[in-house]
Amino acid sequence: MSDVCLILEGTYPYVTGGVSACVYQLIKNTPQVTYDLIFIGATKNNNLGLKYPIPENVKYFREIYLYEYFIPEGPIDLNFEIDHTLIADFHQALTTHNMQKFEELFLKIFQNEHFPSPEDLLRSRQVWQYLEQAYRRLFPGQSGPSFIDYFYTWRFSHFPIFKLLTTEIPHARVYHSFCTGYAGLLASIAKIKTGRPYVLSEHGIYSNEREIEISLSEWIYRDQAVDIHPEVSQYFKTWWTRLFLFLGKLSYHHADVITTLFRGNQNRQVEHGASLDKIQIIPNGIELEKFSPGAPSTKTHSRPVIGMVGRIVSIKDVKTFIKCLLVVKQKIADFEAYLVGPYTEEPDYYEECKKLVTLLELDSHVIFTGKADVRDYYPKFDVLVLTSISEGQPLVLLEAMAMKIPLVATDVGACRELIVGRDFEDQMIGHAGITLPMGDAARTGEAVLKILSDKELARQYGENGRARVLKYYTEDQNIRSYMSLYNHYMAI
Numbered sequence: 001m002s003d004v005c006l007i008l009e010g011t012y013p014y015v016t017g018g019v020s021a022c023v024y025q026l027i028k029n030t031p032q033v034t035y036d037l038i039f040i041g042a043t044k045n046n047n048l049g050l051k052y053p054i055p056e057n058v059k060y061f062r063e064i065y066l067y068e069y070f071i072p073e074g075p076i077d078l079n080f081e082i083d084h085t086l087i088a089d090f091h092q093a094l095t096t097h098n099m100q101k102f103e104e105l106f107l108k109i110f111q112n113e114h115f116p117s118p119e120d121l122l123r124s125r126q127v128w129q130y131l132e133q134a135y136r137r138l139f140p141g142q143s144g145p146s147f148i149d150y151f152y153t154w155r156f157s158h159f160p161i162f163k164l165l166t167t168e169i170p171h172a173r174v175y176h177s178f179c180t181g182y183a184g185l186l187a188s189i190a191k192i193k194t195g196r197p198y199v200l201s202e203h204g205i206y207s208n209e210r211e212i213e214i215s216l217s218e219w220i221y222r223d224q225a226v227d228i229h230p231e232v233s234q235y236f237k238t239w240w241t242r243l244f245l246f247l248g249k250l251s252y253h254h255a256d257v258i259t260t261l262f263r264g265n266q267n268r269q270v271e272h273g274a275s276l277d278k279i280q281i282i283p284n285g286i287e288l289e290k291f292s293p294g295a296p297s298t299k300t301h302s303r304p305v306i307g308m309v310g311r312i313v314s315i316k317d318v319k320t321f322i323k324c325l326l327v328v329k330q331k332i333a334d335f336e337a338y339l340v341g342p343y344t345e346e347p348d349y350y351e352e353c354k355k356l357v358t359l360l361e362l363d364s365h366v367i368f369t370g371k372a373d374v375r376d377y378y379p380k381f382d383v384l385v386l387t388s389i390s391e392g393q394p395l396v397l398l399e400a401m402a403m404k405i406p407l408v409a410t411d412v413g414a415c416r417e418l419i420v421g422r423d424f425e426d427q428m429i430g431h432a433g434i435t436l437p438m439g440d441a442a443r444t445g446e447a448v449l450k451i452l453s454d455k456e457l458a459r460q461y462g463e464n465g466r467a468r469v470l471k472y473y474t475e476d477q478n479i480r481s482y483m484s485l486y487n488h489y490m491a492i
Contacts, residue, residue, distance in 0.1 A: 002059050003490055005036040005172035005190065009183035013052040014039065016342060016371070017311065018395045019178050019203050022284060022478075024052045029479045033486060036060040036170045040182050043067050048344065060170055066160035066182060069119055087130055094161075097246050099253045103192055110165040111193075118162035122155055145235060153236050157243055165189060173490040174199060177251070180206040181244060184251030191254045197489035200255035201282070203392030204413065205268050207241075207248040212315070212390055214240050249273040257485060261393035262414035263422060280485075283414075284393045285478030286469065290375060291402035293466060304335045304452045307381035307405075309374050309396040310388070312343035312350045317410075319356055320387040320441045326360050327445025332452065335365060338380065342371040378403045382458065383451045388412055389438050398473050401465030406458045407433030408447040418468070426472065432465030 006027075012020035027035055035058045041047060044065050054061065086109050093101040121127060128151075135150050144150070160182060169190045176199040177187040184200060191198040214237050252258065252274040259282045260266050266279050306328065310316045318339065325337050343350035350368075357366045369377070374396070378384075384400040384407055391413030398418065400407060409415040416435050421427030434447040451458045 001171045001173065002034040002036045003172065004033055004174045004176055004486060005038065005170055007038045007040070007175065007177040007183045007187045007190075009040040009177075009179055009181055010042075011178060012039075013037075013050050013054055014041065014047050015345075016051045018284070018392060020052060021395055022203070023178060025285075025287075025475060026479065026482055027055050027058065029475070030483060030486075031055070031057050033057060033483075034059050036172055037062070038169075038186065039063045040164075040186065041065050062170075064164070064167060064186075066163060067156075069159075087127060088134075091130075091134075094246055095242065097249055099250060102250065106165060106189070106192065110162075118159055118166060121162055122159060149236070153239060157240065161185065169193065172196065174486060176201065178203070180248040180251035181210070182247070184255075185247050188250050188254040191256075197256040197492055198254055199257055199259070199485055199489065200251050201259045202265065202269065203261055203284075204390055205248075205265060205272065207244045207272060208268065209315070209390050210244040211241050245272070252278075256489065259481075259485070262417050264414065264417070265392065280481075282478060282481040283473055284395055284398060285473050285475040286395065286398045286402055287475045288402060288470070291378070291399045293402070293404040293462070304332060304382045305380045306335060306337040306448060306452075307340065307377060307384045307400075308338070308386070309340045309377070309384065309400075310386070310394075311341045311345055312339065312353060312368070313346045314349050315388060315390050317387045317389050317439065318349075318353050320439055320444060321385055322353060322356050322360065322362065322366065323441035324385070324387070324444035324448060325362055325365060327442055328448055328452075329362070329365070331449050335452075336380075337362075337366045338369060338377055339366065340369045340372050340374055340377050343368060374399065378405060381405050383408060383433075383448055385444065385448060386410060386415065387438070387444060391415060393418070398469055401432050401473075402469045404459075404462030404466045406451045406461035407465065408444060408451065409433065409435055410438040411435045412438060418473075419465075421468070426468065429467050429471070430464035431461060432468060433461050 006023065008023060011017060012023040037058055037060065039062070041063065042065065086105065089101070090105045090109060092098070093105055131151055131154060132147070135147050138144065164182060164186045167186065169186065171194060174197050175187045175190040177183040178201045180200065180202065187198050187200065190196070249272065252269065252272070255278060258269060258274055258279045260269060260279060261283055262281060266281060269279060270276050306325070308318070308321050312318055328335060354368070357363055378400060381400070384396070384405050386394060386397060386407070386409040388394070388410055389412065393414035397407055397409060397415065401418065407419055409419060419432045419435050421429060434450070436443045436447060451461065
């Protein structure tokens with residue numbers, strides 16, 4: 001039995017980002033703790049290889065791919081003995097967010113050794129008949145989407161849940177997930193099955209982020225027939241949104257303690273159903289030795305350098321950053337802008353960003369570096385810009401602050417706390433940059449120009465940022481907080 005089982009969805013060790021960096025930092029700096037790792041992804045084809053080392057104190061590593069199907073050879077038996085009423089009750093528990101009923105039915109249905117596999121369940125004649133009845137009840141006549149769309153939405157939304165509910169979970173003293181969603185579901189199941197404590201850590205609010213993605217998505221089917229009936233025009237998007245809200249509430253319900261990065265997230269967690277007395281704030285921390293303003297400058301000329309660090313993905317709103325450079329160009333003809341981060345996650349979005357650079361005639365100014373060591377680029381930057389539409393507590397801002405780089409960032413997540421301060425004592429340190437609304441390229445460009453045109457202001461922002469990191473956001477503080485939780489719950 002390991003000390004801690006980390007349940008990770010779409011992060012470490014296969015995807016770079018703030019959560020992944022935090023997880024790696026935690027494992028690496030707690031060699032006295034033994035870990036099991038469970039990585040949850042969509043399909044194995046999306047796995048592009050390890051992005052982080054796996055330390056020696058990781059004793060077990062398993063991958064679960066939610067949309068990988070195992071179809072057994074031989075004839076298919078479509079007539080499994082499944083209690084029709086139990087399936088209907090389980091579906092109702094999901095849709096009505098009934099936590100107690102969900103737990104009861106999980107133990108009654110999915111812990112039955114004779115229960116079919118997720119693949120068999122989806123091919124069951126009884127499940128098909130149940131869905132036919134549910135569809136007719138929801139959409140009498142021609143009032144809704146087609147049955148085939150209803151069926152496949154049910155299939156794709158429920159298969160991952162059935163798969164996780166029938167997954168074998170390693171025994172551990174503590175289970176720890178770094179989001180709600182599917183990782184939180186598996187951690188909740190581990191808590192129900194073993195009775196061991198469950199620690200939930202949220203950097204961003206998972207259900208909020210999924211809701212943004214769903215609202216922007218084009219893959220969730222809508223046809224003209226659906227639009228004829230306004231009452232069902234958002235039916236499938238609402239379906240997915242409610243599912244992720246349920247998974248969030250389930251995690252909040254079963255977690256023994258919930259950690260978050262900043263007070264704003266704490267308030268949102270309470271709004272989404274978390275109990276305030278469960279929540280602790282554990283900010284991110286950075287390794288100060290790696291981000292020292294004393295590092296020699298690598299600038300080869302005097303023209304201003306604007307930096308953006310992060311994945312080239314839509315949630316980072318890279319297009320607003322690119323558009324803000326056009327505002328800068330109107331005042332400063334000669335400058336460089338580096339976009340430091342991988343661009344393989346959303347290749348279509350990356351191509352759109354490159355086309356936008358060309359359309360705005362910024363090719364001679366903008367450099368996409370791809371995945372790179374940010375420490376090679378921070379010394380070049382005169383200002384760091386973040387234009388995300390959703391964030392937790394961005395490590396890139398803390399790293400830049402430690403390097404005394406002034407900031408321009410959207411007022412999302414913990415960005416305001418980092419730049420302005422979270423309470424009176426923190427605010428007395430002074431601002432580390434400028435915050436502004438998301439999606440406002442003009443104001444972003446003006447903020448960048450303000451910093452580039454005032455060297456004393458830029459210097460003061462940099463000094464304030466470094467002071468704030470030293471006082472509140474070091475790696476040692478972060479690790480001590482997690483170890484305190486682990487020691488407490490491992491002893492239970």
